[in-house]
Amino acid sequence: MHMALEHAILVSLSERAGSGYELTRRFEKSIGLFWSATHQQIYRVLKRMEEAGWVAVDVVAQSGRPDKKVYTVSDGGRTELVRWLAEPDPGAGPVELAVKIRGASFGDPSKVAEEIVRHRSAHAERLDVYRQIEKRDFPSPSALQGWHLHQYLVLRGGIRVEEGQVEWFDEVFTALHHEKDA
Amino acid sequence: MHMALEHAILVSLSERAGSGYELTRRFEKSIGLFWSATHQQIYRVLKRMEEAGWVAVDVVAQSGRPDKKVYTVSDGGRTELVRWLAEPDPGAGPVELAVKIRGASFGDPSKVAEEIVRHRSAHAERLDVYRQIEKRDFPSPSALQGWHLHQYLVLRGGIRVEEGQVEWFDEVFTALHHEKDA
DNA sequence: CGTTGCACTGCACCTAGTTGCATATGCATC
DNA sequence: GATGCATATGCAACTAGGTGCAGTGCAACG
Numbered sequence: 001m002h003m004a005l006e007h008a009i010l011v012s013l014s015e016r017a018g019s020g021y022e023l024t025r026r027f028e029k030s031i032g033l034f035w036s037a038t039h040q041q042i043y044r045v046l047k048r049m050e051e052a053g054w055v056a057v058d059v060v061a062q063s064g065r066p067d068k069k070v071y072t073v074s075d076g077g078r079t080e081l082v083r084w085l086a087e088p089d090p091g092a093g094p095v096e097l098a099v100k101i102r103g104a105s106f107g108d109p110s111k112v113a114e115e116i117v118r119h120r121s122a123h124a125e126r127l128d129v130y131r132q133i134e135k136r137d138f139p140s141p142s143a144l145q146g147w148h149l150h151q152y153l154v155l156r157g158g159i160r161v162e163e164g165q166v167e168w169f170d171e172v173f174t175a176l177h178h179e180k181d182a
Numbered sequence: 183m184h185m186a187l188e189h190a191i192l193v194s195l196s197e198r199a200g201s202g203y204e205l206t207r208r209f210e211k212s213i214g215l216f217w218s219a220t221h222q223q224i225y226r227v228l229k230r231m232e233e234a235g236w237v238a239v240d241v242v243a244q245s246g247r248p249d250k251k252v253y254t255v256s257d258g259g260r261t262e263l264v265r266w267l268a269e270p271d272p273g274a275g276p277v278e279l280a281v282k283i284r285g286a287s288f289g290d291p292s293k294v295a296e297e298i299v300r301h302r303s304a305h306a307e308r309l310d311v312y313r314q315i316e317k318r319d320f321p322s323p324s325a326l327q328g329w330h331l332h333q334y335l336v337l338r339g340g341i342r343v344e345e346g347q348v349e350w351f352d353e354v355f356t357a358l359h360h361e362k363d364a
Numbered sequence: 365c366g367t368t369g370c371a372c373t374g375c376a377c378c379t380a381g382t383t384g385c386a387t388a389t390g391c392a393t394c
Numbered sequence: 395g396a397t398g399c400a401t402a403t404g405c406a407a408c409t410a411g412g413t414g415c416a417g418t419g420c421a422a423c424g
Contacts, residue, residue, distance in 0.1 A: 105329045147287045164346035
């Protein structure tokens with residue numbers, strides 16, 4: 001699962017321009033509820049993004065503080081974000097999808113909805129596999145002990161995670177779908 | 183979130199001895215339902231573990247196939263596994279905890295149960311924070327549109343994930359607790 | 365006036381992990 | 395007999411990311 005920090009930063013900067021330092025704070029809070037990135041990584045990626053022409057820098061002098069480099073998404077960055085939002089990514093995890101959802105307004109939300117549908121079915125299939133394993137290997141769970149019980153509990157974790165994912169995807173799709181109509 | 187692949191391998195090898203190749207297959211399947219590791223990484227870690235005296239190697243000649251190196255957990259490895267299973271790790275994610283649960287029988291299951299309780303409360307707290315944000319920032323979700331809607335949906339994802347985690351932790355704790363009595 | 369502390373950026377080094385390639389054995393298949 | 399596939403191991407090079415350290419500027423505390 002590659003993190004695609006670039007795109008998370010593009011989304012965040014699209015919402016509001018900011019410096020590397022500010023972005024670090026944001027990743028510690030709202031975005032970073034499920035995502036973490038050190039300032040180092042952010043500075044490095046910002047540099048790379050600047051070289052790629054995805055962002056523009058603006059050095060801002062501040063009173064009482066060192067200068068800061070405020071980054072803004074440039075045309076190249078907007079184009080890339082639109083491309084990425086529309087591109088199917090079978091390897092994307094919930095975190096990447098959350099970034100796509102959060103950035104949907106900066107591209108085509110219906111494309112994001114399509115991606116959600118694809119992932120919903122992938123997770124539904126996996127959930128099905130888990131449930132079949134559960135039925136086949138653990139027909140009477142209350143009798144389990146030791147090692148077998150522990151294996152069962154881990155499987156239960158997988159089932160709960162997938163259930164949650166599928167329900168979430170449904171919620172997201174329904175909401176995006178209704179929004180389209182409005 | 184460092185993966186602690188060493189410990190996952192220790193657990194897997196405790197269940198059954200095997201070669202690097204076999205471990206790679208296992209990580210693709212049962213364990214790797216939520217965990218991935220390439221053969222490269224596994225070979226490298228096995229080498230490191232051998233040097234650390236956690237595993238012992240046994241070269242086995244096979245008919246019709248190249249030789250394989252079968253790894254077994256040694257005393258040093260068992261000690262380390264017991265230590266790791268009992269050690270609290272606030273930075274552990276659900277994946278690491280799943281490994282601990284799966285390996286509980288090779289250490290002290292009640293210590294693992296304690297760790298589960300700790301994480302349960304951490305996730306319950308986080309869930310509470312999310313729910314407060316939900317109530318405060320999105321009092322009437324059905325009216326949301328665009329960007330605000332998308333932010334809300336991501337928050338919903340976080341809430342669902344945490345809910346699932348907490349429920350799972352409860353299930354695990356209850357099961358481990360009953361097992362203790364039996 | 366010195367120290368502490370925050371805002372802000374950055375370098376150098378380390379670890380974990382992936383990708384691509386190499387190599388060897390033996391089977392089945394065309 | 396060649397080609398391809400599965401088993402089995404490994405090296406070399408690369409990427410992503412984290413850790414440690416360092417420096418600047420200014421403000422507030424004592």
